[in-house]
Amino acid sequence: MTAHRRRSRSSGHRFAVLVAVLLLACACAAAGVAWDPFTAAAGQDAAAPATPAATPTTGPPAPPGPGGQTQAPPSPTAPAPSATPARPAPGPLPFDLPAPAALRAGDAGRKLVFAHYFTPYPLSLDNASAEADYYTRHYLDPRGENGKHQRYGGLLRDRPLPVPPRGGDWEYANLQQEVRTARDAGLDGFTLDLLSLSGKNRERADLLMRAAHAVDPAFRVMLMPDMTSLDTDDPAVLADALAALGANPAAHRLDDGRLVVSPFKAEQKTADWWRRVLDLLESRHGVRTAFVPLFLDLGANADAFAPLSHGFSEWGSRSYAGQEGAADDVRRAHAKGKIWMQPVSVQDARPNQGVYDEAGNTATLRSTWTHAIEDGADWVQLTTWNDYSEGSQFAPSQHNGHAYLDLTSYYLTRFKTGGWPPIVRDTLYLTGRTQFAAAAPTGGQSMLMSLRGGSAAARDTVEVLSFLTGPATVRTAVGPTARQHAAPAGVHAELLPLRPGTSSAEVTRDGRSTARVELPYAVDHRVPVQDLQYYAATSGRPR
Secondary structure, three states: OOOOOOOOOOOOHHHHHHHHHHHOOOOOOOOOOOOOOOOOOOOOOOOOOOOOOOOOOOOOOOOOOOOOEEOOOOOOOOOOOOOOOOOOOOOOOOOOOOOHHHHOOHHHHHOEEEEEEOOOOOOOOOOOOHHHOHHHHHHOOOOHHHHOOHHHOOOOOOOEOOOOOOOOOHHHHHHHHHHHHHHHOOOOEEEEEEOOOOOHHHHHHHHHHHHHHHHOOOOEEEEEEEOOOOOOOOHHHHHHHHHHHHOOOOEOEOOOOOEEEOOEOHHHOOHHHHHHHHHHHHHHHOOOEEEOOEEOOHHHHHHHHHHHOOEEEEOOOOOHHHOOOHHHHHHHHHHOOOEEEEEEOOOOEEHHHOEEOOOOOOHHHHHHHHHHHHOOOOEEEEOOOOOOOOOOOOOOEOOOEOHHHHHHHHHHHHHHHOOOOOOOOOEEEEEEOOEOOOOOOOOOOOOOOEEOOOOOOOOOEEEEEEEEOOOEEEEEEEOOEEEEEEEOOEEEEEEEEOOOEEEEEEEEEOOEEEEEEEEEEEEEOOOOOOOOOOEEEEOOOOO
16 A cells, blocks of 8 residues: 655644544544545656755745754744743644634735645544544554554554544544634635545545535635546546535635636646546536646646746755755746745655655744745645655654644745734644654564655654744753753754664743743653654643
């Protein structure tokens, strides 16, 4: 079983906390029904570019170097942080996130942020408690699904943040919860990966669109037929399926009514083939479209697809060392009069494909967001919301909590509003692996992940990413090693060598602790399975 993706060679706070607590509660075990989420797939074998992205001159830092790195001064439109702020109200974020309505109004509403939704991995597969559900028994356990994933140590290394079993239509209720989570983080919608035109994945796609409209009629779902997985060569078949899904009021349309269609790996079919799909949508179903193809190779396909396209996108690199071509992609799209949807990612580790990218703690997340902001992207796609087989999830997960999504809310606010939001409460984000990059697993795993060509070199680091209202001392413990460093106001990344044991960090100012975070997963030299995802924790949402 392999994941479906390949990559390009180029480039209400209190309520939220209550939900996070409730997500950790689980009831009695229940039996699950096995099913295979992947209908067809292609391996990911292309290399990412090798040159690191340049350090930005404004806003938060690009990837950190060997030591700490400090955010450059805010842009003139951003309020400067106060050195002696009033004590702020409690909240999970270092800033006050604007309400969804504010992020959708005026100029902010023209800058759209979507997250790529992968239907095989909803919050629950069987409505059982987390201790014995399908994720635990079959996807995280190397012996799961009759041992089919044993050679690479199990299909997944992380899972959705557990939810308790529900009564009634639990699948629909869980999808509604995912929409709320995304909406409350500031996202405009999902890009919906259409893996198949029938079966469980198609049923879940329909259900997600219903859930989105029920939760928030302004939440958009962009249709993304997956051309590495769909099993039809008939333009009429795809046109009929897109028309049916597009009839849902949640389907993303432009202000002029055109349905947005954004196929994954559009170049799997020719531009002429896609023109027939779009013509059939209009002639047979009366559906006008705005075509935004996502390529794995933009340079080789932009000219052929330009006449029928409203915009372009690409899947992008998952390492901070592969972002130097991002500005060129935006310029190429804009030169042809097209909008650009920028990929933003956090990391990528695929046990079942034997490959991973070095994300550099949060360096890839910060670098890809910085490019989206500074290079003038029109839309953003988070790649991905929930593809746990790629280890690329932004959605709240068991090992990362809300950390990566909370960070995205900060950059998203800058992207949409044009100004960095003022930091009003000290907040720490702590990231690190549970094992050293070169650790050899002891559990009999025969297939190991290796670095993808073009990735940054593997590193063994813990990162303390601080958002501070004023200068402070940050005390750290990585295993047995205790240190401290002076951190400035604003955003600052400090790298520490990985050590066996657990990690923690604490902000102190004027003899008082203002924020503390612990990453409770112990690091060890001996590990049963290889796990090269970065785990994350935030002081804003205590575990």
